[in-house]
Amino acid sequence: MRILFIGPPLYGLLYPVLSLAQAFRVNGHEVLIASGGKFVKKAAEAGLVAFDAAPGLDSEAGYCRHEALRKESHIGTKMGNFSFFSEEMADHLVEFAGHWRPDLIIYPPLGVIGPLIAAKYDIPVVMQTVGFGHTPWHIKGVTRSLADTYHRHGVGAAPRDMAWIEVAPPSMSILENDGEPIIPMQYVPYNGGAVWEPWWERKPDRKRLLVSLGTVKPMVDGLELITWV
Numbered sequence: 001m002r003i004l005f006i007g008p009p010l011y012g013l014l015y016p017v018l019s020l021a022q023a024f025r026v027n028g029h030e031v032l033i034a035s036g037g038k039f040v041k042k043a044a045e046a047g048l049v050a051f052d053a054a055p056g057l058d059s060e061a062g063y064c065r066h067e068a069l070r071k072e073s074h075i076g077t078k079m080g081n082f083s084f085f086s087e088e089m090a091d092h093l094v095e096f097a098g099h100w101r102p103d104l105i106i107y108p109p110l111g112v113i114g115p116l117i118a119a120k121y122d123i124p125v126v127m128q129t130v131g132f133g134h135t136p137w138h139i140k141g142v143t144r145s146l147a148d149t150y151h152r153h154g155v156g157a158a159p160r161d162m163a164w165i166e167v168a169p170p171s172m173s174i175l176e177n178d179g180e181p182i183i184p185m186q187y188v189p190y191n192g193g194a195v196w197e198p199w200w201e202r203k204p205d206r207k208r209l210l211v212s213l214g215t216v217k218p219m220v221d222g223l224e225l226i227t228w229v
Contacts, residue, residue, distance in 0.1 A: 001029045001030070001103045001104060002029070002030045002032070002100065002101065002102040002103045002104070003021070003024050003029050003030070003031050003032070003102060003103065003104045003105075003106060004032055004034060004097060004100070004102035004104070004105045004106070004114075004117070005017050005020075005021045005031065005032070005033045005034065005105075005106050005107070006034055006105065006106070006107035006108065006111030006113060006114040007033045007034060007035040007039065007043055007050075007108075007111070008035070008059075008084050008085055008086070008108065008110050008111045009035045009036040009037050009038075009039040009040075009054065009057060009059035009085050009089075010039070010059055010060070010063060010084070010085075011039075011042075012130075012214065013084065013108055013110055013111065013130070014033075014035055014039050014042060014043065015042075015189075015190050015191060015192075016108060016128070016130035016167075016187075016190070017033075017106065017107075017108055017111075017128055017130070018033070018043065018046045018048065018190040019187070019188040019189070019190045020106070020128060020165070020185070021033060021046075021048055021106075022046065022047065022048065022190075025047075025048065031048060031049065032048075032049050032050070032051055032100070032102070033048050033049070033050045033051070034050070034051045034053045034089065034093050034096075034113075035050060035051075035052070035053065035054075035089075036052060036053050036054030036055075036057040036059060036085060036088060036089050037052075037054060037055075037056065037057035037058060037059050039059065040052040042192070045192070045193075046190065046192075051093070051096055052092075053088075053089035053090075053092045053093040053096070053113075054085060054088040054089045054092065055092075057085065057088055059085050059088075062085065062088075066082050081144075081145045082142070082145055083112065083113075083142060083145040083146055083149075084110040084111070084112070084142060086110075086111065086112045086113035086116075086142075086145075086146055086149075087113075087145065087146060087149055089113050090113055090116065090146070090149045090152075090153070093113060093117060094116070094117060094120060094153050097117045097120075097121060097123075098120075098121065101121065101123075102123060103123070103124075104123065104124050104125075104126065105117060105118045105123050105124070105125045105126070106125075106126050106127075106128055106165075107125065107126075107127060107128070108127070108128055108129075108130045109127065109129065109130065109134050109138060109139050109142075110142055112139065112142050112143045112145075112146060112158075113146070113149075114127075115143070115158035115159055115161070116146060116149065116150060116153065116155055116158065118158075118159050119155045119156070119157065119158060119159045120153055120154070120155050124162045125159060125161055125162060126161060126162050126163050126164070126165060127139070127161045127163075127164045127165065127180075128164075128165040128167070128185075129164065129165065129166050129167050129168065129175065130167065131167075131168075132168050132172065132173070132174055132175075133174055133175075134164075134175060134176075134177075135176045135177070136176070136177055136178050140158075143158055160178075160180065161177075161180045162180070162181075163180055163181040163182070163183050164177055164180050164181070164182050164183070165182075165183045165184075165185050166182050166183065166184050166185065167185055167187035168187075170184060211226075213226075
């Protein structure tokens, strides 16, 4: 089976889908990751075949510009007209999918180009969660930013997902959808690789404290907030 994974070109959106893609590949399926810019190489470094749907895209700079505009507009957490780069990926990916013809499309909540392609070519589509609180409202809100793209490619509306894949443990799940079947999955994180360093074995004089800032905060605001540490 040919499976197209949508990997929006930001670390926190691409990396969560790579473990499932690797699992499908190990089980004999033909897997392809669609992303853009430098994140195509990041998918390839995970041992997967990747397609660059937005050559030359600097998604991190684009996201920072969007965040700056959001702050200047004082819209708070309201959803703006931002497709998380599905718009930038659309034309190349629609053309490619028409030739490659996947049997299944899997997309994360912000990879809304996936349902557009599924609708255009009548391909089953499944949504994989990447966190705890996903709702149809969130996905539909981002999809609205693709209204012109849907019109440009002759697609009327997003199709209904065949299923949702839930990565949260059952005891912690607060998933809400419109009745799509929910498939639970034990999540295996992917965060890239590293080369073992001898200092990792060093026994510290004091307890070590690990602070994770994620990938978005340092990208948008830098590390000035923690320089005092």
